[in-house]
Amino acid sequence: NAGVTQTPKFQVLKTGQSMTLQCAQDMNHNSMYWYRQDPGMGLRLIYYSASEGTTDKGEVPNGYNVSRLNKREFSLRLESAAPSQTSVYFCASSVRGQGNPNEQFFGPGTRLTVL
Amino acid sequence: QKEVEQDPGPLSVPEGAIVSLNCTYSNSAFQYFMWYRQYSRKGPELLMYTYSSGNKEDGRFTAQVDKSSKYISLFIRDSQPSDSATYLCAKAGTASKLTFGTGTRLQVTL
Numbered sequence: 001n002a003g004v005t006q007t008p009k010f011q012v013l014k015t016g017q018s019m020t021l022q023c024a025q026d027m028n029h030n031s032m033y034w035y036r037q038d039p040g041m042g043l044r045l046i047y048y049s050a051s052e053g054t055t056d057k058g059e060v061p062n063g064y065n066v067s068r069l070n071k072r073e074f075s076l077r078l079e080s081a082a083p084s085q086t087s088v089y090f091c092a093s094s095v096r097g098q099g100n101p102n103e104q105f106f107g108p109g110t111r112l113t114v115l
Numbered sequence: 116q117k118e119v120e121q122d123p124g125p126l127s128v129p130e131g132a133i134v135s136l137n138c139t140y141s142n143s144a145f146q147y148f149m150w151y152r153q154y155s156r157k158g159p160e161l162l163m164y165t166y167s168s169g170n171k172e173d174g175r176f177t178a179q180v181d182k183s184s185k186y187i188s189l190f191i192r193d194s195q196p197s198d199s200a201t202y203l204c205a206k207a208g209t210a211s212k213l214t215f216g217t218g219t220r221l222q223v224t225l
Binding site for chain 2: 004033040041042043044058090092103104105106108109
């Protein structure tokens with residue numbers, strides 16, 4: 001069981017370039033999430049997918065798009081990267097979309113620098 | 116005002132000390148609170164969760180929620196160097212979304 005995997009681990013982009021961050025989970029979880037983590041700001045939710053076929057905006061969705069490709073995979077796309085998107089990005093998954101408590105399992109993160 | 120406020124630290128304590136980590140929250144409509152631990156350059160992992168009031172103990176860790184003052188605490192007894200990490204409090208909302216505090220960095224020294 002690999003849990004939640006993310007690719008790439010590191011990425012450097014120039015302003016205006018695009019890229020897709022990949023996330024996959026092998027725990028048969030319904031819900032998946034994308035966060036960014038910045039110093040002094042904590043973890044902030046970008047987008048989430050409560051179940052396959054649905055996606056919703058989180059706290060900081062501007063500049064990002066997501067695709068829930070299937071139950072296992074949830075990708076995050078930056079169409080035109082900006083220096084303000086320099087951050088560490090975490091993908092997470094959880095068992096169900098409703099009800100609590102609901103432990104979220106996190107991937108190892110992608111460190112993105114936009115020059 | 117952020118929904119969950121947390122002192123970022125860093126907090127440095129000697130091995131064996133009792134550690135108290137705290138958060139405050141502003142919305143009373145939530146029932147569950149969680150503590151995540153994050154080692155350097157790793158993803159967060161759930162340490163423990165508790166309901167909206169009372170204490171929960173798990174080994175050296177105790178989570179406490181004071182609903183009247185909207186205060187969440189994590190106590191670590193007999194702290195060890197392996198406890199050195201960032202601790203994030205979170206409250207659970209709708210659609211299983213979590214709102215995190217900024218995290219407190221803890222260093223336990225020998």
